[in-house]
Amino acid sequence: MSYKSHNDRELTDLLKSDDRLAYTEIYNRYHAALYIHAFKRLQSREECKDIVHELFTVLWIKRQEIDFKTTLSGYLYTSVRNKIFDLLAKQKLKVSYTQSIQQFAETGLVTTDHLVRQNQLKALIDQEIANLPERTRQIFELSRKKFLSHQEIAKELDLSEQTVKSTVNNALKVLRIKFGSLLFLSL
Structure with missing residues (x-):
């Protein structure tokens, strides 16, 4: 059975019923575009790979819990955007934390x-x-x-x-x- 002919709604229904082939089709259909979308904002191949990989991992793990309030593509792109925002906030916190440790090491206070x-x-x-x-x-x-x-x-x-x-x-x-x-x- 070819999953390429299924639309996104059918694929999400199949995904929720634990269909691994539907998951594979969703991955094949969207992973490259999501990677490019993330790369335009982050300019880091590894971070973009991690974001897309994490997104698809969560998609599979929470497949039965996810409520697709928009289209599948809308959900995926919004998820990538949110993960980018989270990453940028965490990077900012890491820099701040690292500077604090450095200051402590230098001053001892x-x-x-x-x-x-x-x-x-x-x-x-x-x-x-x-x-x-x-x-x-x-x-x-x-x-x-x-x-x-x-x-x-x-x-x-x-x-x-x-x-x-x-x-x-x-x-x-x-x-x-x-x-x-x-x-x-x-x-």
């Missing part, structure tokens, strides 16, 4: 500004953790905030240890994409 930035970064990280799918977030928080082992989490949630391990690793990958090395400094 802890400033209120530094503490504010630290709180802002923590809030961003908490927000991104809250944006994870519910089950992933639950497992991640048990691991990182309550310091339970994979075995303890598996027992508590009636899951296999491998499921817990892969879920934590996947959550870390998503967060690593968003925050890079700053995530590990704060966690």
